[in-house]
Amino acid sequence: MSLPEFKFVRPQSLSEAVAILQQHSPAADPLAPRRPPEERGGIEIIAGGTDLIPSMRQRLFEPEFVLDIRAIRELRGIREVPGGDLELGALTTLTEIERSAIIRQRYPVLAEAARTVASPVIRNMATIGGNICLDTRCVWYNQSLQWRKSCGFCIKKDGDLCHVAPGGQKCWAAFSADTPPALLCLEAEIEIAGPAGPRRLPLSELYTGEGDARMNLRRNEILARIILPRRTANWRGAYRKLRIRGSIDYPLAGVAVAIENNGHIQQANIAITGVNPAPVLVKRAGGLLAGKALSESLAAEAADLAARTAKPLTTSALTPEYRREIVRVFTRRALMEAGG
Amino acid sequence: MAKNGSNGDFSVIGKPVAFVDAAGKTTGSGKYTDDLTMPGMLVGKILHSPLPHARIKRLDVSGAEQLEGVVAVVVGKDAPNKYGILPVGHDETALAVDKVRYIGDNVACVCAVDESTAERALELIDVEYEPLPAYFDPEESMKAERDLIHEQRPHNIEKDYHHVFGDPDAGFAASDVIHEARYIANEVTHAAMEPHSTLAAFEIDPQSGEPGRLTVWSSTQVPYYLQHKLSLVLEMPMSQIRVIKPLVGGGFGGKSEVIPLEIIAAVAARKAKAPVKITYTREEVFWAHRGRPRTIIDLKVGAKRDGSLQAVSARVVQDGGAYCSYGVVTILYSGALLGAIYDIPNVRYDGYRVLTNKPACGAMRGHGTVNVRFAFESAFDEIASKLALDPAEIRRRNLLKPPAITVNGLRVQSYGLPECIDRVIEGSGWGARKGKLQAQGSVRRGMGLGCSHYVSGAANSIIRSDMPHSTVNIKIDRDGGVVVYTGASDIGQGSDTMVAQVAAEVLGCTLRRVKVIAADTDLTPIDIGSYSSRVTFMNGNATLRAAEDVKKQIVSAAARKLGCPPEDVVMRGDLVFRRGASLVEPGREQSAAEILEAKDAPRGGPVSSNAPTVSGKVEGQILRGSLQQKRKEEGRRDQLTFEEAVVAAIDFHGALSGTGSYAPPQEARGGAFKGSGVGPSPAYSYCAQVAEVSVDEDTGEVAVHKIWAAHDCGRALNPVSVEGQVIGSVWMGLGQALQEEMVWKDGLLINPGMLGYCSPSAAESPEIECYIVESVDPEGPFGAKECSEGSLAATIPAISNAIYDACGIRLRESPFTPERVLAALRERDQQKKLNLTEGVSPTAPERFREHGGATWFAGKGPARHELDPARTGRVSDVTGD
Amino acid sequence: MKKQLISIRVNGRTHEIAIAPSQLLLECLRQDLGLTGSKRACEDSSCGACTVLIGGTPMLSCATLAMSVALDDDGHGPEITTVEGIAEHGSLAAIQKAYGDWGGAQCGFCTPGFMCTVSALLDHNSDPSEAEVRDALSSNLCRCTGYMQMYQAVRAAIEAERKGRAAAGTGTH
Ligand SMILES: Cc1cc2nc3c(=O)[nH]c(=O)nc-3n(C[C@H](O)[C@H](O)[C@H](O)COP(=O)(O)OP(=O)(O)OC[C@H]3O[C@@H](n4cnc5c(N)ncnc54)[C@H](O)[C@@H]3O)c2cc1C
Numbered sequence A: 001m002s003l004p005e006f007k008f009v010r011p012q013s014l015s016e017a018v019a020i021l022q023q024h025s026p027a028a029d030p031l032a033p034r035r036p037p038e039e040r041g042g043i044e045i046i047a048g049g050t051d052l053i054p055s056m057r058q059r060l061f062e063p064e065f066v067l068d069i070r071a072i073r074e075l076r077g078i079r080e081v082p083g084g085d086l087e088l089g090a091l092t093t094l095t096e097i098e099r100s101a102i103i104r105q106r107y108p109v110l111a112e113a114a115r116t117v118a119s120p121v122i123r124n125m126a127t128i129g130g131n132i133c134l135d136t137r138c139v140w141y142n143q144s145l146q147w148r149k150s151c152g153f154c155i156k157k158d159g160d161l162c163h164v165a166p167g168g169q170k171c172w173a174a175f176s177a178d179t180p181p182a183l184l185c186l187e188a189e190i191e192i193a194g195p196a197g198p199r200r201l202p203l204s205e206l207y208t209g210e211g212d213a214r215m216n217l218r219r220n221e222i223l224a225r226i227i228l229p230r231r232t233a234n235w236r237g238a239y240r241k242l243r244i245r246g247s248i249d250y251p252l253a254g255v256a257v258a259i260e261n262n263g264h265i266q267q268a269n270i271a272i273t274g275v276n277p278a279p280v281l282v283k284r285a286g287g288l289l290a291g292k293a294l295s296e297s298l299a300a301e302a303a304d305l306a307a308r309t310a311k312p313l314t315t316s317a318l319t320p321e322y323r324r325e326i327v328r329v330f331t332r333r334a335l336m337e338a339g340g
Numbered sequence B: 001m002a003k004n005g006s007n008g009d010f011s012v013i014g015k016p017v018a019f020v021d022a023a024g025k026t027t028g029s030g031k032y033t034d035d036l037t038m039p040g041m042l043v044g045k046i047l048h049s050p051l052p053h054a055r056i057k058r059l060d061v062s063g064a065e066q067l068e069g070v071v072a073v074v075v076g077k078d079a080p081n082k083y084g085i086l087p088v089g090h091d092e093t094a095l096a097v098d099k100v101r102y103i104g105d106n107v108a109c110v111c112a113v114d115e116s117t118a119e120r121a122l123e124l125i126d127v128e129y130e131p132l133p134a135y136f137d138p139e140e141s142m143k144a145e146r147d148l149i150h151e152q153r154p155h156n157i158e159k160d161y162h163h164v165f166g167d168p169d170a171g172f173a174a175s176d177v178i179h180e181a182r183y184i185a186n187e188v189t190h191a192a193m194e195p196h197s198t199l200a201a202f203e204i205d206p207q208s209g210e211p212g213r214l215t216v217w218s219s220t221q222v223p224y225y226l227q228h229k230l231s232l233v234l235e236m237p238m239s240q241i242r243v244i245k246p247l248v249g250g251g252f253g254g255k256s257e258v259i260p261l262e263i264i265a266a267v268a269a270r271k272a273k274a275p276v277k278i279t280y281t282r283e284e285v286f287w288a289h290r291g292r293p294r295t296i297i298d299l300k301v302g303a304k305r306d307g308s309l310q311a312v313s314a315r316v317v318q319d320g321g322a323y324c325s326y327g328v329v330t331i332l333y334s335g336a337l338l339g340a341i342y343d344i345p346n347v348r349y350d351g352y353r354v355l356t357n358k359p360a361c362g363a364m365r366g367h368g369t370v371n372v373r374f375a376f377e378s379a380f381d382e383i384a385s386k387l388a389l390d391p392a393e394i395r396r397r398n399l400l401k402p403p404a405i406t407v408n409g410l411r412v413q414s415y416g417l418p419e420c421i422d423r424v425i426e427g428s429g430w431g432a433r434k435g436k437l438q439a440q441g442s443v444r445r446g447m448g449l450g451c452s453h454y455v456s457g458a459a460n461s462i463i464r465s466d467m468p469h470s471t472v473n474i475k476i477d478r479d480g481g482v483v484v485y486t487g488a489s490d491i492g493q494g495s496d497t498m499v500a501q502v503a504a505e506v507l508g509c510t511l512r513r514v515k516v517i518a519a520d521t522d523l524t525p526i527d528i529g530s531y532s533s534r535v536t537f538m539n540g541n542a543t544l545r546a547a548e549d550v551k552k553q554i555v556s557a558a559a560r561k562l563g564c565p566p567e568d569v570v571m572r573g574d575l576v577f578r579r580g581a582s583l584v585e586p587g588r589e590q591s592a593a594e595i596l597e598a599k600d601a602p603r604g605g606p607v608s609s610n611a612p613t614v615s616g617k618v619e620g621q622i623l624r625g626s627l628q629q630k631r632k633e634e635g636r637r638d639q640l641t642f643e644e645a646v647v648a649a650i651d652f653h654g655a656l657s658g659t660g661s662y663a664p665p666q667e668a669r670g671g672a673f674k675g676s677g678v679g680p681s682p683a684y685s686y687c688a689q690v691a692e693v694s695v696d697e698d699t700g701e702v703a704v705h706k707i708w709a710a711h712d713c714g715r716a717l718n719p720v721s722v723e724g725q726v727i728g729s730v731w732m733g734l735g736q737a738l739q740e741e742m743v744w745k746d747g748l749l750i751n752p753g754m755l756g757y758c759s760p761s762a763a764e765s766p767e768i769e770c771y772i773v774e775s776v777d778p779e780g781p782f783g784a785k786e787c788s789e790g791s792l793a794a795t796i797p798a799i800s801n802a803i804y805d806a807c808g809i810r811l812r813e814s815p816f817t818p819e820r821v822l823a824a825l826r827e828r829d830q831q832k833k834l835n836l837t838e839g840v841s842p843t844a845p846e847r848f849r850e851h852g853g854a855t856w857f858a859g860k861g862p863a864r865h866e867l868d869p870a871r872t873g874r875v876s877d878v879t880g881d
Numbered sequence C: 001m002k003k004q005l006i007s008i009r010v011n012g013r014t015h016e017i018a019i020a021p022s023q024l025l026l027e028c029l030r031q032d033l034g035l036t037g038s039k040r041a042c043e044d045s046s047c048g049a050c051t052v053l054i055g056g057t058p059m060l061s062c063a064t065l066a067m068s069v070a071l072d073d074d075g076h077g078p079e080i081t082t083v084e085g086i087a088e089h090g091s092l093a094a095i096q097k098a099y100g101d102w103g104g105a106q107c108g109f110c111t112p113g114f115m116c117t118v119s120a121l122l123d124h125n126s127d128p129s130e131a132e133v134r135d136a137l138s139s140n141l142c143r144c145t146g147y148m149q150m151y152q153a154v155r156a157a158i159e160a161e162r163k164g165r166a167a168a169g170t171g172t173h
Helices: A012-022 A052-057 A092-100 A099-104 A110-115 A119-123 A128-131 A143-151 A179-185 A285-289 A296-309 A322-340 B024-027 B062-068 B116-123 B169-174 B221-236 B260-271 B282-288 B327-336 B370-386 B391-396 B419-425 B497-506 B536-560 B593-600 B617-634 B642-653 B719-738 B790-807 B819-830 C023-031 C096-099 C113-126 C130-137 C148-168
Strands: A007-009 A043-046 A065-068 A076-079 A086-089 A189-193 A201-203 A222-228 A237-242 A253-262 A262-273 B042-048 B054-061 B070-075 B106-112 B126-131 B157-165 B177-185 B197-204 B211-217 B240-246 B275-280 B295-303 B308-318 B347-354 B442-457 B470-476 B484-486 B514-518 B569-572 B574-577 B584-587 B586-590 B639-641 B656-662 B684-696 B702-712 B769-772 C004-010 C015-019 C051-054 C057-060 C079-080
Touching: A012 A065, A012 A189, A012 A222, A043 A052, A043 A201, A076 A099, A086 A099, A086 B126, A092 A099, A092 A110, A092 A119, A092 A128, A099 A110, A099 C051, A110 A179, A110 A237, A110 A253, A119 C057, A128 A179, A128 A222, A128 B719, A179 A237, A179 A253, A179 A262, A189 B497, A189 B617, A237 B497, A253 A322, A262 A285, A262 A296, A262 A322, A285 A296, A296 A322, A296 C130, A322 B819, B024 C096, B024 C113, B042 B116, B042 B260, B042 B574, B054 B106, B062 B070, B070 B116, B070 B260, B070 B702, B106 B116, B106 B260, B126 B275, B126 B442, B157 B327, B169 B295, B177 B370, B211 B260, B221 B240, B221 B260, B260 B275, B295 B370, B308 B327, B308 B370, B327 B347, B327 B370, B370 B391, B370 B442, B370 B497, B370 B790, B391 B419, B419 B684, B419 B702, B419 B769, B442 B790, B470 B536, B484 B497, B497 B514, B497 B536, B536 B639, B536 B642, B536 B656, B574 B642, B593 B769, B639 B642, B642 B656, B684 B790, B702 B790, B719 B769, B719 B790, B790 B819, C015 C023, C051 C113, C057 C113, C096 C113, C096 C148, C113 C130, C113 C148, C130 C148
Parallel strands: A007 A065, A043 A065, B042 B275, B211 B240, B308 B347, B484 B514, B702 B769, C004 C079
Antiparallel strands: A076 A086, A086 A222, A189 A201, A189 A222, A237 A253, A253 A262, B042 B106, B054 B126, B070 B106, B157 B347, B177 B295, B197 B211, B197 B275, B295 B308, B442 B684, B470 B484, B470 B656, B569 B574, B574 B639, B584 B586, B684 B702, C004 C015, C051 C057, C051 C079
16 A cells, blocks of 8 residues: 655754644644544644554545654753753654663653553654654554445544444544553643744643544644653652553553652552543542552552543454453552552 | 484485575565566556445446556456366456455456556446345354355355264263363464565467467465466466466465465456556455454264263354355365374264355465364363363373274374374473462463374365376486476475475485476476475475486486496485495595585584585586596596586486476375365374463463474474474464454454454564474375474464463363453353453353444444445344444 | 655665655665565554664664655765665675574565564674563564574574674674
């Protein structure tokens, strides 16, 4: 399968890139679905390309322009900023992240999660920005044009029905990247470049929870960097990922935890991926855990919360019920490991 | 010597040598079909059916034809002749003529100047379908009265067989224990790394000025059958068709019959009047399929208190998909190969090969035996545990006593199964460890045993005739180069190397001298192909005979030179000498054995070998002029170089060539009942395996730590290659056991890609220790038998038996995915029921599972697809979940 | 769509070629440069048969746009090494020889990808642990070998390289 035709642009600076986006984007409406049905044209950002290219082959994207951001120096690098936060350029590759001494030391759960993405070769290409912005996935969507014609187009692309929740109007495609739950647990913030200059927001506010219009990212904006706050540095963490193979596979479910612990849990976060249309922080988990000593029963209680937060559907291999059960087991285990 | 090396006194065989085509593979210079191009070559792209079962009411390709860059569009009526791999199953056409029968069926083919133009043109083809009721489950399909998939197959049953050998009822009556259960094995596919590819080109005939001969380069395991079917569909004489097999990137059975693109490419080249290449996308490979059908096995096994088997009865239903393919053979193998491994006096077999509206199943590594072996070896362990017998012991108590003829007429001569069992039992520390492995937290460990066997080629060919199954020619010229012309198709299993080794061994020359020309129907004599593990046995025997034929001529000439009777002439180590003569190489005295050692440097030798240069092409050229002279001067001698002997033979006999062929002996061809043709083989391979696994009882995840695999291959002609084949088979069985599964929903394949299909990566692939057992078959070439398929089947039950040992759950549905394992564990512990497995219990499966969710053609929700039958009122029942 | 002229550096040579912007590096290598060693096998970028080295790092040529690795106006840009560039001075590199000797390649279709991944591993780490080798191999799918004999091949290549270095008197680096 060849790629659909497009024009290629490769700006050297962030401002140039934003200007190009601005020029080729429809009126900026932050909450408009990223791909309304039947839409052609527009512009897509490419970073490592490991998500966008296979999807374009399947005609999930047929943009008029592809904007390659890899020549933009400002988007590279890991650096410590005054005040002690750590900034990662959006183009930082997952290989760089898993190997970075400072990340391994201060934010081990991020390095651990990065290490589980796809395969080593893919991680050489894959960027953290692309991982955060990864398109949601569904077995009824990530298929060739021919396949989707056979099956009937769905809400997420070209159609108005859902194969996962027949009769439903919402898209349930599952967010399936590994690093965002770790980043959520670390209370990461992101900086977004746009025509009006940079804006900064907690990562948790990037995601909409909709499978189709997945992000609050306008079409003329670029995710520029990720900021890991000093306050969560040295939190202990663990990431558990459900996959069929020990390599290559996307998460069928994933659980990250990060804990500040000195005898008793001071603060803690739990986040899940692969089971909902967005990576989500498990609400009330922090409240439940804070101030207590970690025990199997406490972990089991938190695991219940996580399992209840999970909304797995038939978007992937392995049944929803199984994936929910695994969220429970993995949460308990991740907590015991991070807290033990 | 390595653990696995042949014992006999051989020069070339029994030694681990690199494949003769290895460098092309590691440097990227080797050419596979898709790597070939020709001037003016067009790209072919196929339009596939979006519907599982429908009549084509209208097919309008004019839009596509008008697109700039499109040269031709081919449709069904351009080549309507039916074909199929089996003479009894001619039910395919190159492109659909009136009906489509599965999602992915072939409708039209565009030939254009490049891929993207062809892809765009596909969008411009207008097809109107009339949807027909479709059948997705074989047991449902068997009830069909109308809207049959093929008119000539009532109830959509492709073929059913009902065999009774001995007196099964009496056998069960005499049994002390009877075990009865249903087993289900889900569907798997070959997933060879190379997607199918075919390039077809016509030549202009100089006499008529019209298109004449056709040459087809194709990724095929069966060039000869391809030539045959092309002739049938194109209505051209076989003599006008040349099929060439370039390097093939794996087959495993997926290229062992004529695949639609091979015919389509030829038809397209004819219509486009230009060379056409079609290479499947990975999704198309999944649709072409021909893999292992999902199978229901209702098995009943009876044994006496001492463990001796009394009777076996099996009802097997295979979901064959929309075309016959090898189906009739598959369903027969499933019954026939219940035999020839253990001594079973009474057998009843009811096999049903059923048509459904899904991609056609066919032959896949371990053809026909694998799923039934999973059931049988699991049941055997269940019987053993009822009788409190060790699994190894019950198997030992039921061994055959060869030479033997089984109740269903299979002749067994060499039989290494007892030694295979011994080797893995010993190697794995079974006695001390089985049942005693320590649990760690929620993770439990266990060990399991499984055995299997396979044919070394079918004793009866697909097309019944008396022709030899393999013929090989050898030419040796004055340069001393040995050229072997073999029809054997190397698909990565190393048959070219095997052929070279056998020829070199017989001729006593170095491997380097031998050049293999293979699988080109213009150059190489007929060989029926690489399937049913027949190549080493049959083509190896033909090579051996061809080499002996030419050797005879060299020996008779050499005998005159050496002044001894021909019986005393020895060809070895690139020398021809009188038996008992002491050999002199310039500068030093050596025994023949020493010379051999030096010349056939084993693996792991230095990168650029500085072993003495074997007299070869260059020296040969120089020698040639002076040899006659030299001979005259020297008179009688004790030894000749290989070249000298060759020159003497050519001077004496004229051109030096030999030929040999092989057909299985009459005694090996089986009984006389209907269906008796499938199962018989001149020899069977045997395997035993022990798997060590751990099961995480919280998650149901299974990890395989190690597999000990012993395989009786008769004689290992190339141990490194035998190990590779055995390990590869075990590993592929592991994939089927744990993670590979074609997931269906209403005939739609949910995971038609490498990402979704999940063949194992290096990360979770366990250590596999291979023991080669050499039973030395009386009829195999140097005693060799098959080694490339038999081991696959034992792996699945070995793993399932190990899971049982670890945590006491008996999985009767493969693959043993974590959700199935967890469901079984929760059943064991009588925990609250969760719907982990779509309502199908993995310990007592009743039916095939489908993926959740809903498709448009059998689903609910707003219909918007223009082809949606719900829209036109043609389908009223739209419940989907 | 109109093609554009780009320069690209492959196996030590610079090529000027006209390509459509949508062309993948893999297609460009196979079709425009005739370097058919890199294979197209999966279409979902999961199998690694198309792996090449870009700036010495193994990457998937099926997920890389040719435009993205084109040289800029000053002639700067990444050096691409394909399997055809792995052999040394017309002879097999140690890893290539070892794959042949130890059965690391059966059908050979995945082999070019493995050659690139494994040679990059050995370039960066002359003595990788078993786990490191496994990790490297886990990027590429093989359907024939079960990967087992590849470990032997990698070990043999490491040994051959070590001997080679010792013979050349260069020691380890
Ligand atoms: C076989 C295979 C297996 C995989 N397995 C996993 C897995 O296990 N876990 C996992 O998390 N991922 C997996 N992936 C997906 C992917 O490789 C990673 O998520 C990767 O991090 C994506 O990054 P990229 O730079 O390659 O993204 P790209 O493909 O370049 O981009 C991905 C998306 O993000 C957008 N984007 C990228 N950068 C920016 C930016 N700076 N600002 C705004 N938008 C941006 C793009 O427009 C695109 O929509 C897999 C991919 C493949 C092919």
